[in-house]
Amino acid sequence: MDPMNRRSFMALPIASVLLPVANAMMLPEADSEPAAAEYPLAEQIDFSTHVPAPGSFPDKWICGSPSCMDNQDPPVQVHWYNEHTAFLRQNKAYSYEAPFLHLYFGNKRVLMLDQGFTQLRTDWALRDVVDDCIEKWCIRHGRKSEDIPLLLAFSHLHADHYAAINQFADRPNTRYMGLTHDEMVGFWGMTNYPEERVTLDLGGRNILIWGSPGHVISEFAYYDTYTQILYTGDMFYRGRCYISFWDKWFDSMKRLIAFVDTYPVAHVIGCHVEISRTGEDYPYGVTYQPDEAPVQLTVAELRHAFEVAKTITKPGIYFTGSVFLCNQTRGTTTIDKNPYAYSTDI
Secondary structure (H helix, E strand, C coil): CCCCCCCCCCCCCCCCCCCCCHHHCCCCCCCCCCCCCCCHHHHCCCCCCCCCCHHHHHHHHHHHHCEEEEEEEECCCEEECCEEEEEEEECCCCCCCCCEEEEECCCCCCCEEECCCCCCCCCCCCHHHHHHHHHHHHHCCCCCHCCEEEEEEEEEECCHHCHHHHCCCCCCCCCEEEEHHHHHHCCCCCCCCCCCCCEEEECCCEEEECCCCCCCCCEEEEEEEECCCEEEEEEEEECCCECCCCCHHHHHHHHHHHHHHHHCCCEEEECEEECCCCCEEEECCCEECCCCCCCCCCCHHHHHHHHHHHHHCCEEECCCCCCEEEEEECCCCCCCCCCCCCCCCC
16 A cells, blocks of 8 residues: 655546646655556446436445344445445444445546444454455456555544554555545645545546535545535534534535535435434444434435524534534533533424
């Protein structure tokens, strides 16, 4: 695996950046990414004509069990949303966080967003699952897996989203995002975080990326032009949106609203699910959520949450009907007692 350099971050053509000044920052490195194999035009997959590409979510994700020791689910659930997009979920028996991970396949490279919360491959073999997904996709589409570079990135700097990146340390033809703010921003060639938006070309399939701080400072939103799925990480998801920096989060929400005003969005997806279908807040740390809500949210739910946010003037936990906005209440949930007043009737 190529390590990140703190001064020269990413060699072209990993990201084609929209602003010329950002392009100038993306200098070639001696250890730059090996060139992806070129395939005849007839073998190129069209990621731009029929969009949004249809896809499906499972009726129910693996959601833990009353006894972790007796859990019979696979360590990683793999669901192919469509032929070129896979969503993975970590079993709650291995981590109560049960984060969702994304695999986006293009003609020239694969992007994986988030890597889960278990470091050791011998404990939780995410690397094997990802390699198997890539191998199967390559077989279906006449590629060689060793010719397809893998990019590992994550939504933000919390360990449940990058811990398993260690499992890929010896994987050939693989690049990964560094674990500092400068390295994360530099990975995408950004020079004006968080406002700047850049484009990653996976080979006919573009991913739009911009800063989305608020939950933490170092955080990104990702939009796939093929599926038109907007990935919002822990900044906005079906659960307890822990907002550490309210003003920055509110500005990030304004950027999201401006984006959905301009671009078509099929689904909004976050990193976790912590709410039941009836709006119950599952307690922090539970390993069984038998009636959890779907991971995908609608643009209407995003817009409504923003309208609720406009009314919030003090710390507290506010339920929008689809997410809990936890304004500066990190470490507390709706079942805890704290000095803040709760509001669930907005």
